Amino acid sequence: MADENKVPQGITKLETTIETVTKSNNSGKPKSKRKPILATSTMNEIMGDYFHELDDASNDPNSLVAWCTSVGPAELLLSFGFKVYYPENHGAMLGTKRVAMDLIPVANAIGYSPDICSYLTSDIGSFIKHDSPMLTAFNMKEFPKPDVLAYNTNQCRDVQEWFAYYSRKFKVPLIGINSPGKVDDLKDEHIKAAQGQFEALVEPLEKISGNRFDEQRFKESVKLSKECTILWRQVLETAANKPSPLTFFDSCIHMGPAVVLRGSQTAVNYYKLLLAELKDRIDKNIAAIDDEEFRLYWEGMPIWGKLRNLSELFMEHRTCMVASTYCNSWIFEGFEPERPFYGMAKAYTEIFINRSERIKEQYINEMVKRYNIDGIIFHDAKTCPSNSNARYGMPERLKDKGIPTLVLDGDLNDLRCYSEEQSKTKIEAFIEQLEEGK
Numbered sequence: 001m002a003d004e005n006k007v008p009q010g011i012t013k014l015e016t017t018i019e020t021v022t023k024s025n026n027s028g029k030p031k032s033k034r035k036p037i038l039a040t041s042t043m044n045e046i047m048g049d050y051f052h053e054l055d056d057a058s059n060d061p062n063s064l065v066a067w068c069t070s071v072g073p074a075e076l077l078l079s080f081g082f083k084v085y086y087p088e089n090h091g092a093m094l095g096t097k098r099v100a101m102d103l104i105p106v107a108n109a110i111g112y113s114p115d116i117c118s119y120l121t122s123d124i125g126s127f128i129k130h131d132s133p134m135l136t137a138f139n140m141k142e143f144p145k146p147d148v149l150a151y152n153t154n155q156c157r158d159v160q161e162w163f164a165y166y167s168r169k170f171k172v173p174l175i176g177i178n179s180p181g182k183v184d185d186l187k188d189e190h191i192k193a194a195q196g197q198f199e200a201l202v203e204p205l206e207k208i209s210g211n212r213f214d215e216q217r218f219k220e221s222v223k224l225s226k227e228c229t230i231l232w233r234q235v236l237e238t239a240a241n242k243p244s245p246l247t248f249f250d251s252c253i254h255m256g257p258a259v260v261l262r263g264s265q266t267a268v269n270y271y272k273l274l275l276a277e278l279k280d281r282i283d284k285n286i287a288a289i290d291d292e293e294f295r296l297y298w299e300g301m302p303i304w305g306k307l308r309n310l311s312e313l314f315m316e317h318r319t320c321m322v323a324s325t326y327c328n329s330w331i332f333e334g335f336e337p338e339r340p341f342y343g344m345a346k347a348y349t350e351i352f353i354n355r356s357e358r359i360k361e362q363y364i365n366e367m368v369k370r371y372n373i374d375g376i377i378f379h380d381a382k383t384c385p386s387n388s389n390a391r392y393g394m395p396e397r398l399k400d401k402g403i404p405t406l407v408l409d410g411d412l413n414d415l416r417c418y419s420e421e422q423s424k425t426k427i428e429a430f431i432e433q434l435e436e437g438k
């Protein structure tokens, strides 16, 4: 097991903070104490190793580094031998450490609007200021230097513009997939349209890396990604148990390896460990929240700088946020190791964020049933319209079907868009309403 003292300050450190909180309950019920997840120390260790290896590769002229969007063509990059860095993961780290507010204005000053993705603005601000918890936590002198930048617009347009900035800065090639968007029923023509683009990346990647495409290696990285993704799904599905052994706030932390280490045996091993622990909790009837009374669903981006406060607030009210669209976004059922290009195109095109309003609503309805959800919190993230689903009447339509919903205004990183007091009042009123409905 890892030595916890070696855990650097970064996104993973938050776990310790969340888990050691002990709360008294307003209703006079006994204090609820969050149970630490034992696998956390292993996760901290492998995440630390990931950043150190990335740094080593960046400083070694014979190694290759690619920057990739969170749902970009990671498996293909891995097959060419690139170490893969994910700027969105860095954006989440800036949000969690609450330094984003100092960094966003730096990007605004060079013309990146405060209205666009606050991962983008905080990340670019961090780069310009050379100020990041990643650099200090992992003893890195510089951001990992890319040999190539690879995006997929399956999530939004912002990622392309974000990577275009770094392509100009580092003078390295920008390659990517422009996915068919807002897909209603997924058809073969959608998959084929993306598949051709994935295949077209091979030639530039051969030139950039100096390595020939190795189909076997590609199949292997897709196979490992698929294994990781299935295990991650099983981890999340343990929350269907009543009481749930984990919360959305735990999952936001423990998704790290699924984001940055998918395609590796390390991630597969980690989720086997985590899954075993959660199953053991179920066997022993250990709940994430003592006396779980309500089970909620989180729709939209996390509010990274407020994870701890929100976690405490819900714990205080014996409410478990059992599931979320966000954490489910790293489940890629479509991977097919024997048809790697087709499967990758399918997996990355059919993701929730890239679907029509109708398909999204259908999906959320299924989640409500699967997880026995009492109500849904929609987070309307100001700078992420692509992952905010409260704007076209969905909460009202679900309410009409008897599912209580609440819309919270906020943002993933820009806390100027979030009012702690107003949100607390709204959440408490919502839980009261659930109590009255029981």
Ligand code: SF4
Binding pocket: 088, 117, 118, 119, 120, 155, 156, 157, 158, 159, 301, 383, 384, 385, 386, 387, 412
């Ligand atoms: S989906 Fe939202 S949070 Fe993610 S990169 Fe796009 S705008 Fe930013």
